[in-house]
Amino acid sequence: MKRLLLISNSTLYGSGYLDHAENAIRDFLGPASRIAFVPFAVHERNGYTARARERFRAMGCTLVSLHDVSNPRREIEQADAIFVGGGNTFRLLAGLYSFDLLEMIRHKVMQAMPYIGSSAGSIVACPTLKTTKDMPIVQPPSFDSLGLVDFQISPHYLDPDPASTHMGETQEERILQFLEENDAPVIGLREGAMLRVEGESVVLRGVTGARIFRRGENPVEVTPGAELGSLLQPMVEAA
Amino acid sequence: MKRLLLISNSTLYGSGYLDHAENAIRDFLGPASRIAFVPFAVHERNGYTARARERFRAMGCTLVSLHDVSNPRREIEQADAIFVGGGNTFRLLAGLYSFDLLEMIRHKVMQAMPYIGSSAGSIVACPTLKTTKDMPIVQPPSFDSLGLVDFQISPHYLDPDPASTHMGETQEERILQFLEENDAPVIGLREGAMLRVEGESVVLRGVTGARIFRRGENPVEVTPGAELGSLLQPMVEAA
Numbered sequence: 001m002k003r004l005l006l007i008s009n010s011t012l013y014g015s016g017y018l019d020h021a022e023n024a025i026r027d028f029l030g031p032a033s034r035i036a037f038v039p040f041a042v043h044e045r046n047g048y049t050a051r052a053r054e055r056f057r058a059m060g061c062t063l064v065s066l067h068d069v070s071n072p073r074r075e076i077e078q079a080d081a082i083f084v085g086g087g088n089t090f091r092l093l094a095g096l097y098s099f100d101l102l103e104m105i106r107h108k109v110m111q112a113m114p115y116i117g118s119s120a121g122s123i124v125a126c127p128t129l130k131t132t133k134d135m136p137i138v139q140p141p142s143f144d145s146l147g148l149v150d151f152q153i154s155p156h157y158l159d160p161d162p163a164s165t166h167m168g169e170t171q172e173e174r175i176l177q178f179l180e181e182n183d184a185p186v187i188g189l190r191e192g193a194m195l196r197v198e199g200e201s202v203v204l205r206g207v208t209g210a211r212i213f214r215r216g217e218n219p220v221e222v223t224p225g226a227e228l229g230s231l232l233q234p235m236v237e238a239a
Numbered sequence: 240m241k242r243l244l245l246i247s248n249s250t251l252y253g254s255g256y257l258d259h260a261e262n263a264i265r266d267f268l269g270p271a272s273r274i275a276f277v278p279f280a281v282h283e284r285n286g287y288t289a290r291a292r293e294r295f296r297a298m299g300c301t302l303v304s305l306h307d308v309s310n311p312r313r314e315i316e317q318a319d320a321i322f323v324g325g326g327n328t329f330r331l332l333a334g335l336y337s338f339d340l341l342e343m344i345r346h347k348v349m350q351a352m353p354y355i356g357s358s359a360g361s362i363v364a365c366p367t368l369k370t371t372k373d374m375p376i377v378q379p380p381s382f383d384s385l386g387l388v389d390f391q392i393s394p395h396y397l398d399p400d401p402a403s404t405h406m407g408e409t410q411e412e413r414i415l416q417f418l419e420e421n422d423a424p425v426i427g428l429r430e431g432a433m434l435r436v437e438g439e440s441v442v443l444r445g446v447t448g449a450r451i452f453r454r455g456e457n458p459v460e461v462t463p464g465a466e467l468g469s470l471l472q473p474m475v476e477a478a
Binding site for chain 1: 248250251252253282327329330368369370371372373374375376377378381382395397404405406407408413414416417419420421430
């Protein structure tokens with residue numbers, strides 16, 4: 001059974017790196033202790049890895065970065081779990097393609113290797129990267145990503161600010177644009193929110209809630225603890 | 240000599256569609272009156288075209304949308320000027336590829352056909368779309384765009400908000416990520432700002448100013464009226 005913990009953001013305002021997700025991560029990982037780390041979303045991978053390694057050590061885990069080993073595929077093979085960190089989603093996906101890791105990660109997660117994603121790392125668990133807000137600073141060979149779940153996540157979800165005088169699109173408007181061109185359901189995960197996926201079950205965790213967007217339907221507000229599996233089912237094609 | 244008017248945003252808070260740019264557009268177009276309109280950035284092209292046609296009629300121009308004619312290439316051939324409207328940059332660029340218009344527009348602009356771009360329409364005048372903030376809702380065949388200028392524009396430029404508790408990247412942080420991977424200079428055009436390009440000359444217009452980012456250098460604030468041609472020169476490759 002596939003198991004994923006998909007976190008909106010690694011750092012919540014006023015607390016340290018992954019602090020707000022620590023309990024959820026510990027509970028999710030259980031006895032797993034050797035973590036393969038995917039740092040490709042960030043340019044300066046050594047510093048990023050050092051920070052993540054330190055943070056996971058405090059949770060009793062050994063983290064090995066895939067940029068640091070001679071054989072990333074062997075490292076994934078030997079790991080108990082995988083953590084895909086945040087940063088720029090286009091750079092992350094381009095890195096996964098250039099190391100030819102997508103098929104292998106997909107296979108391992110479908111074989112029950114726990115997957116933790118944060119921000120960009122949560123988006124690449126989706127069918128495509130098409131719901132990122134990041135700048136397209138590098139061009140990956142394809143927008144198709146891991147497809148570990150059937151819906152799209154839009155992390156760092158920010159509610160429209162009624163006082164704003166800025167005319168650029170809000171995150172909701174961007175998601176509605178996505179639905180003009182695509183029909184996968186989208187969940188806007190506010191900072192502090194996360195999803196725990198176990199097989200077909202998807203439970204919203206954290207404290208800030210989320211918003212689900214489906215083509216042709218009004219957005220639905222969902223609250224922590226909610227089981228979202230059915231709300232996030234893909235559209236059924238008309239026969 | 241190439242001539243471009245590259246506008247950050249089509250609608251400024253508190254005023255109507257293109258109102259803040261009307262004087263600049265009239266002055267830029269001079270006697271040109273037949274305008275080829277590129278509406279591909281927006282899903283609902285008929286309504287978008289009607290609005291743009293009405294607005295240009297008020298400036299004494301006839302606007303013909305490329306989605307509305309049997310032969311878009313012939314329409315461009317016959318037009319006095321081209322206006323590429325805003326919306327989603329990925330959808331716009333995908334449309335330009337699917338109608339096979341990039342090479343032709345490039346050729347015509349280099350032959351002195353005036354080019355007006357707004358928001359997404361300003362980005363596609365650049366070498367790539369890599370400085371858009373839009374969601375990648377459709378995958379164009381390539382990120383390479385018209386390359387009518389050698390620098391990148393980041394429209395709707397929003398200064399960092401020191402009071403924000405949101406942890407998503409600011410526009411400045413996104414542009415700095417771009418410069419980790421690319422070396423083209425970037426100009427963040429605030430809403431209300433625009434660039435008038437004539438040959439090698441690039442003059443900042445509007446009232447809100449702009450910010451120029453170059454790899455390895457501190458950002459530079461520039462004010463309306465400034466000649467930016469030299470600041471926006473591409474990096475010289477070390478020999």
